[in-house]
Amino acid sequence: MFGKRAKYNVLFVCLGNICRSPSAEAVFREAVDKAGMSGKVEVDSAGIIGYHAGEGADPRMKRHASQRGYRLTSISRPVIAEDFNRFDLIVGMDDRNIRDLRRKAPADGRAEIRKMTDFCTRFDETEVPDPYYGGAAGFERVLDLLEDACDGLLRYVSRQAETER
Numbered sequence: 001m002f003g004k005r006a007k008y009n010v011l012f013v014c015l016g017n018i019c020r021s022p023s024a025e026a027v028f029r030e031a032v033d034k035a036g037m038s039g040k041v042e043v044d045s046a047g048i049i050g051y052h053a054g055e056g057a058d059p060r061m062k063r064h065a066s067q068r069g070y071r072l073t074s075i076s077r078p079v080i081a082e083d084f085n086r087f088d089l090i091v092g093m094d095d096r097n098i099r100d101l102r103r104k105a106p107a108d109g110r111a112e113i114r115k116m117t118d119f120c121t122r123f124d125e126t127e128v129p130d131p132y133y134g135g136a137a138g139f140e141r142v143l144d145l146l147e148d149a150c151d152g153l154l155r156y157v158s159r160q161a162e163t164e165r
């Protein structure tokens with residue numbers, strides 16, 4: 001399974017690690033659990049900035065997520081250099097996240113860096129927009145896009161498991 005590694009490690013990243021990436025973590029973990037892959041896939045999240053480090057997810061994001069049955073339990077932390085070797089896949093939410101991740105990646109970093117919307121099949125968006133300064137619709141939009149992307153991401157991770165044996 002996953003080459004020499006026992007587990008496939010996925011890190012979701014957004015700007016503050018209090019809205020989009022904690023939600024991605026919860027939505028993907030549920031998809032992994034439902035697929036019976038929880039022993040094979042490790043999921044975490046982090047932020048480009050450490051401004052909210054130590055805080056739980058944004059209460060607005062928590063509320064919208066809980067209405068769909070997701071519990072956001074992550075505590076915000078910034079991305080660190082070791083993440084680029086600890087994780088197989090680092091998934092950013094928008095183009096700026098991707099630029100910042102590439103800039104932070106050490107020369108020997110082996111993590112693949114991808115954008116969340118690359119895995120969408122129902123929505124045709126190219127970013128998961130930052131909901132922080134907007135209203136309720138923005139938080140719902142985040143969850144719609146994440147649920148779509150997580151389905152695609154699960155298929156991608158399952159294929160990695162088959163091809164890297």
Ligand code: 4NP
Binds near residue numbers: 131
């Ligand atoms: P997130 O949302 O990147 O989805 O966690 C944001 C949270 C906080 C800030 C910006 C975006 N902020 O500027 O503090």
